[in-house]
Amino acid sequence: MSRRGEKNLLIGLDIGTSKVACLVGELKADDTIEIVGIGTHPSRGIKKGVVVDIESTVQSIQRAVEEAELMAGCEIHSVHAGIAGSHIRSLNSHGITAIKEREVSQADVDRVIDAARAVAIPADQKILHILPQEFIIDDQEGIREPIGMCGVRLEARVHMVTGAVSAAQNIVKCIRRCGLEVDDLVLEQLSSSYAVLGEDEKELGVCLVDIGGGTTDLAVFTDGAIRHTAVIPIAGDQVTNDIAVALRTPTQYAEQIKIKHACALSRLAGSGETIEVPSIGERPARRLARQTLAEVVEPRYEELLDLLKAELRRSGFEDLVAGGVVLTGGSSKMDGLLDLAEEVFHMPVRLGIPQYLTGMEEVIRNPIHSTGVGLLIYARQHRFARRPPMSEARGIKAIWERMRSWFQGSF
C-alpha cells in the first residue's frame, strides 16, 4: 500500500476537544512541506483538552488516521501529537555554568540547559519543553547561538513547560493503542505558533491565542523567543452551551446556529434579521432576532478576552507585544470577533491562518488546522535540523529520554 517514501513523511496528530485531525506532509527536496493527506473525525472522549474516555478517544484517532492514510496512500507508524489542558504549567528559569575549553561547545550548552532545568516542580508534573530564550556569555546578553563563541561563563535563560504526568501518559496510551508510536508531544499553542506567526512578529513581540472547543491557549513571544504560556478552560463549547440554554434548543442545533448566524458584536447584527431556532421536544420551531443571538454570544467572548487580557497583564508582557494579538483556532472564526478583541486589548488583532506549506490549500488555510499544520513544521525542524535548533538545544537524544519517561508505566 505504501506508495510514498516513508522517510519523507511527517505526521501531525491534533487531538482536540472538538475534532481529531491527522495531517500527512511530504518533505520535498527543497525542504518545503506539501500536505498529501488529511483525516478528521469528531472527537469523543476529550474534555477541555484532556482524555476522559480512552476507548472513544482511541476510536476517533483510528478513524482520523485511517482517512489520512487512505488519502495519502501511505502507512502511518508514528506521529507528533499535540498536548493541552489546564494541567499545563510554565515558568522561566535560568542556569549558569563554566565554559570548559574557553570556547562554547555543545557539551557546555547541554550543561547550562541542565542547570536551568534544576528547579523544583511538583511530583505529578513532568517537563514537556525547555525552550531556550537567550544565552549570556560573561556579560554579553542576547546571544542566540552560543556554540563557537569565546568566554569563561555561560548562562542560559529558558522557558520551561510542564504537564501532568497522567494526562500525558493517557494521550500516549491512546495513540499506542492505535498501533502508533509517539515521536514527540508538543504543546498545542507552541505548535500553532509555527503555523501562523512570522519571524518578524516574534521579534517585535506578539501574543498568540488559540481558541478551540474546550480550551483557549495563549503564548507570548518577544525578541524571537517564547516568554509566557497559559491555558484558559473557556472556549467555543461554552458559547454553544450558552446558546443552547438561552434559546432552549438542543446542543447540536445550537452549534449549527452558532456557526451559521452568530456574531460576537451585537451592534453588527442587523436588527431586522431573524433566524429559525428548533425547539426541544415536540414544540414547533421559533423565529428570533439575530441580535438576540449576538447578545448571548458577546458576553461570553468578552469574558474570555478579559481573562486573556488579565493573563497578559499578569505575565508582565502587555507593553512588550508591539506586534499585537493573533487569534487562531476554530472559535476565532466568529463574526465580529476581531473588532471586539481590538476594543478589549487596545491593540491590533489579526486572524492567524496556517501558512508556510503547500498542497490542499482550500482545506488547510483554516484556523482549525493551525495546531496540525504547526506539528508538521515542528517535526521538520526537529528531525532534519543539521544542528540542534534553539528550541531543542539538547537534540534528538533528549527527546527520546523524555518520551521514554512518558511511556514508563503507561501500560
Ligand SMILES: Nc1ncnc2c1ncn2[C@@H]1O[C@H](COP(=O)(O)OP(=O)(O)OP(=O)(O)O)[C@@H](O)[C@H]1O
Ligand atoms: N465558523 C465558525 N464560527 C464560530 N465558531 C466556530 C466556527 N467553526 C468552528 N467553530 C468552533 O470552533 C471550535 C472547534 O475549534 P478547534 O477545532 O480549533 O477546537 P479543538 O482543537 O478541537 O479543541 P481544543 O483545542 O480546545 O482542544 C468549536 O467550538 C466550534 O463550534
Ligand SMILES: [Mg+2]
Ligand atoms: Mg485545538
